[in-house]
Amino acid sequence: MNMIDPEAERKEILRHYRRLLRHAKPFLKDNDAKIIKKAFNTSVEAHKDMRRKSGEPYILHPLAVAQIAVEEIGLGTTSIVAALLHDVVEDTDMEVEEVEREFGTSVARIIEGLTKISGVFDYGTSQQAENFRKMLLTLSDDVRVILIKLADRLHNMRTLDSMPRHKQLKIASETMYLYAPLAHRLGLYAIKSELEDLYLKYTDTDTYKDISTKIRQTRSARGKFIKDFISPIEEELRRHGFKFNIKGRPKSIYSILKKIKKQNITFEEIYDLFAIRITLDVPLEHEKAACWQVYSIITDFYQPNPDRLRDWVNTPKANGYESLHTTVMSKSGQWVEVQIRTKRMDEIAERGYAAHWKYKSDGSGGESGLEMWINKVRDMLENNTANALEFMDEFRKNLFVEEVFVFTPKGELLILPDRATALDFAFEIHSEIGLHCLGAKVNQKLVPLSFRLRNGDQVEILTSQKQKPNEEWLDYVVTSKARSRIKEYLREDRKNKSEQGKAMLERRLVYLKVPETQGNLNKLMAFFNVPTVQDLHYRIATGHIDIKNIKEVIFSAQAERGSSMLEPKSFDREVQKIRGVTSDMLVIGENTSNMNYKVAACCNPIPGDEVFGFETEEDGIEIHRTTCKKGIELMSNYGNRIIKAKWTDQKELAFLAGIRIKGTDRVGLVNDLTRIISNSLRVNMRSITIDSHDGIFEGNIMVFVNDTGHLDKLIQRMGKVTGVLTVERFD
Incomplete structure (x- = not known):
């Protein structure tokens, strides 16, 4: 066991503290240093006997979170104090009221937002979703809660090595599901990229490891290429008197992998592995003209790709991002992405929302796209009655989207999520207009509610007091505002109709001289096969159940015997069924296992893949790969239903796997491939499809293998066949 040296630890803590003060110094006012020192001492005292999983003193975590808040997000004194104290209320006896007395209302409100909820949750809703919802509610008071939460999550991800494997998977999935999209939406690109890379x-x-090794190996060649590429541009920019900075940076590992999968190419085939960024130092009023002038200089030397020009200088993204992007052809025949921006734009791109505050007083006036988004989130929170998981789903849909710019008849600009429809536009203007929307005129042409809007469309909404929402409307809308208003209306409408149906049923039972007991209601529900009494009432009111079909015979003894099978199960039994599986390791494929499990079709795991089990409500346990997209959502939202799992060593089991293959076409190629599959490795093949075009073939082969080792051997042998260029597994 390692001996702890208290003196060395004390020095280490002070080193981190002094580094924090060094970064904070430029913006500290009168009393700030004293307040920070007081917060530091309070935190040291509160956590003095605590250690992290790695064994280091706990105080290093709040110090690291404060450091990220200052250095990487650009927050100020209040945030430093809140970051230093963020775990104090949760982990010690100190109360929020005490924090308020000592450090003021702002710090107390932020810490209250950061303190996790404890207590009982509905089974099936995720505690994480509830925590997240609470954290977002504080958005209406102070966005710094979210920014510090992101700093906290980033440090946890950086130090995830010391956590047990199942915790690593849960925390990483949750990060990918919630925090990376949130960092993206708040304009924190560097943090978003790092969270994605750490998830991977x-x-x-x-x-x-494979991609990061390849990036490392190509570093020196990349450095030389960048130097040659920028040298003529630098000369010309100096000649025009620009103050500037140029740097090249590789894309993140996660974005490279995304590209490889999306375009079905190899690492070597990615043409824009890195981007060149030109940052200009110019006054605010000359920014646009300067960016376009630099674009003109670059295109004098290199041919631009017209399809790859992105102008976020004239129309910034909703999270405030401003930049001019172009992709040009270098002299060596490689495409290179060039980003042109000013120092102000660069700070907003790197530090997102925090930088917006700094430039608030720049006289530009009006609301930034990011503030409009935050106001939308507030609106969404205030009007949302869904459970936590439904809410999370809605929230994510509105996080990860591009925008579409459309205009009202008077020429006002509205920014909606990509894929938004005329009905979304109607709700964006006003809920009442949305609820009575009949159709729309887009660019003077009549279109239906479901019409998908495009950039630059001018939209006029047509309404009628007789028009009312129906279930189908939920298929037409993408904005959270529209969805929650429609759901609210449908819930209210259903409630009213259920009341009418209840009155109709009461009258009918009086007429039949049948008492309205729970037993009799159960018989009716069984007879008409409806799950709840409310549903029964609703269907009577809407005419789905004809009131005249409710007759005495349903309540007779004969019917009673028939219906006992259909009586609803008791809630307790249902909960037992869901909770009945212990969280011990599930060994997949052993004959002794009496658990009902199936392999998930979304990711087709095979022995050798790292997997986890998920308890479903109907189909027993579902086995997913830890990298599965659906798995990320399950691990993030239903941590209590995740089961550790591993494969048995038995070899007689066969699993379906997909292989994608690419190469140059020749006679006899398919024959060579199938011979390797069935003869040399005794693999059964389920299907093979090969498509040939202009001398190049692409094919998908579905095979049954024992495990990943078996599959890797097969892939290696197929890769040696003459004419084959790439062989890879696909989900």
Whole structure:
């Protein structure tokens, strides 16, 4: 066991503290240093006997979170104090009221937002979703809660090595599901990229190592290429008197992998592995003109790709991002992405929302796209009655989207999520207009409610007091505002109709001289096969159940015997069924296992893949790969239903796997491939499809293999066949 040296630890803590003060110094006012010192001492005292999983003193975590808040997000004194104290209320006896007395209302409100909820949750709703919802509610008071939460999560991800494997998977999945999209939406691109890379590092370690090694190996060649590429541009920019900075940076590991999968190409085939960024130092009023002038200089030297020009200088993204992007052809025949921006734009791109505050007083006036988004989130929170998981789903849909810019008849600009429809536009203007929307005129042409809007469309909404929402409307809308208003209306409408149906049923039972007991209601529900009494009432009111079909015979003894099978199960039994499986390791494929499990079709795991089990409500346990997209959502939202799982060593089991293959076409190629599959490795093939075009073939082969080792051997042998260029597994 390692001996702890208290003196060395004290020095280490002070080193971190002094580094924090060094970064904070430029913006500290009168009393700030004293307040920070007081917060530091309070935190040291509160956590003095605590250690992290790694064994280091706990105080290093709040110090690291405060450091990220200052150095990487650009927050100020209040945030430093809140970051230093963020775990104090949760982990010690100190109360929020005490924090308020000592450090003021702002710090107390932020810490209250950061303190996790404890207590009982509905089974099936995730505690994480509830925590997240609470954290978002504080958005209406102070966005710094979210920014510090992101700093906290980033430090946890950086130090995830010391956590047990199942915790690593849960925390990494949750990060990918919630925090990376949130960092993206708040304009924190560097943090978003690092969170994505760290997610990959813990869920698909081999791929992560493989890509990072390749990036390292190509570093020196990349450096020389960048130097040659920028030298004529630098000369010309100096000649025009620009103050500037140019740097090249590789894309993140996660974005490279995304590209490889999306375009079905190899690492070597990615043409824009890195981007060149030109940052200009110019006054605010000359920014646009300067960016376009630099674009003109670059295109004098290099041919631009017209399809790859992105102008976020004239129309910034909703999270405030401003930049001019172009992709040009270098002299060596490689495409290169060039980003042109000013120092102000760069700070907003790197620091997102925090930088917006700094430039608030720049006289530009009006609301930024990011503030409009935050106001939308507030609106969404205030009007949302869904449970936590439904809410999370809605929230994510509105996080990860691009925008579409459309105009009202008077020429006002509205920014809606990509894929938004005329009905979304109607609700964006006003809920009442949305609820009575009949159709729309887009660019003077009549269109239906479901019409999908495009950039630059001018939209006029047509309404009628007789128009009312129906279930189908939920298929037409993408904005959270529209969805929650429609759901609210349908819930209210259903409630009213259920009341009418209840009155109709009461009258009918009086007429039949049948008492309205729970037993009799159960018989009716069984007879008409409806799950709840409310549903029964609703169907009577809407005419789905004809009131005249409710007759005495349903309540007779004969019917009673028939219906006992259909009586609803008791809630307790249902909960037992869901909770009945212990969280011990599930060994997949052993004959002794009496658990009902199936392999998930979304990711087709095979022995050798790292997997986990998920308890479903109907189909027993579902086995997913830890890298599965659906798996991320399950691990993030239903941590209590995740089961550790591993494969048995038995070899007689066969699993379906997909292989994608690409190469140059020749006679006899298919024959060579099928011979390797069935003869040399005794693999059964389920299907093979090969498509040939202009001398190049692409094919998908579905095979039954024992495990990943078996599959890798097969892939290696197929790769040696003459004419084959790439062979890879696909989900």
